[in-house]
Each structure stands twice: as C-alpha cells, then as structure tokens.
Amino acid sequence: MKKNIKILLINGPNLNLLGTRETKIYGNENLFNLISGLKKRSKQLNISLNHIQSNAEHILIEKIHACKNDKINYIIINPGAFTHTSIAIRDALIAIDIPFIEVHISNIYGRENFRSHSWLSDISKGVITGLGLDGYYWALETIYKRCLKVD
Numbered sequence: 698m699k700k701n702i703k704i705l706l707i708n709g710p711n712l713n714l715l716g717t718r719e720t721k722i723y724g725n726e727n728l729f730n731l732i733s734g735l736k737k738r739s740k741q742l743n744i745s746l747n748h749i750q751s752n753a754e755h756i757l758i759e760k761i762h763a764c765k766n767d768k769i770n771y772i773i774i775n776p777g778a779f780t781h782t783s784i785a786i787r788d789a790l791i792a793i794d795i796p797f798i799e800v801h802i803s804n805i806y807g808r809e810n811f812r813s814h815s816w817l818s819d820i821s822k823g824v825i826t827g828l829g830l831d832g833y834y835w836a837l838e839t840i841y842k843r844c845l846k847v848d
Contacts, residue, residue, distance in 0.1 A: 708750040709777030772797035
C-alpha cells in the first residue's frame with residue numbers, strides 16, 4: 698500500500714458560495730461541511746488532504762506550482778468557471794505533471810453550451826460531472842484505489 702498519499706483539493710471561483718448559490722443546481726451543503734466530510738473520509742483512508750478555494754486564478758496557479766515541492770501525489774480540481782476559460786490553469790497542470798481528476802457538481806454537458814467545453818478534461822485522469830457533491834467523494838475513493846495499485 699502506498700503510504701502518505703497527499704492530495705490537493707482545489708475549488709475555483711464561486712464555490713465558496715456553496716449552500717447559498719443556485720441551490721437547485723448546487724445543493725444546500727456549504728463548502729465548510731463538504732471539506733469537513735472529505736477530511737474525515739481521508740483520515741479513514743490514511744490520506745493527507747489539503748484544500749484551497751479561491752476566486753483568483755493566479756492564487757490557484759501558484760498553489761498548483763507548489764505541488765511538486767509539497768510532494769502532492771494527486772489533485773482533485775473543481776475549477777468552476779475557469780474550466781471553460783483558463784488555459785493558464787491547464788498549462789500549470791501540464792507543467793507539474795501530477796495526475797488529477799476534474800470534478801463538477803452539476804452536469805456541465807446539460808447546461809449552457811459554453812459550459813460543455815473544458816480546457817482540462819483531455820489532460821485529466823478522469824472527469825466526474827453531474828453527481829453533486831458525491832463526485833468529490835468518488836474522486837477521493839478512485840485516487841485511493843489507484844494509489845493502492847501503484848505499490
């Protein structure tokens with residue numbers, strides 16, 4: 698079993714408003730409760746989970762750049778609207794060459810046409826979309842299983 702699995706969870710713009718923003722799409726649970734639940738599950742799996750949420754693209758990029766020094770094994774990213782606009786985040790993820798899973802709470806393919814294109818999906822190790830907050834947990838479990846197979 699791989700020891701000391703380190704995951705960085707990145708949440709992009711407007712995800713700080715979970716629980717109050719468009720609850721018919723994103724649900725009623727807030728970001729704090731989501732992260733608390735994910736950290737609890739991570740602890741059960743012996744995973745170190747670090748989290749960042751920012752509405753600023755450059756802050757997310759700087760955190761991605763730091764992943765090598767921080768010895769991150771895997772990334773879970775919900776880039777929010779940056780999914781459809783940020784080639785800079787794409788380039789940062791390519792530059793660090795750390796596997797990641799892209800997560801979206803809503804089904805980006807069932808919404809406005811502009812949301813159906815992701816600049817990250819083709820370089821990701823997987824995409825989870827439309828499963829609500831459960832998508833984060835599926836990403837965590839998938840990474841755990843993948844890291845077990847490595848050793």
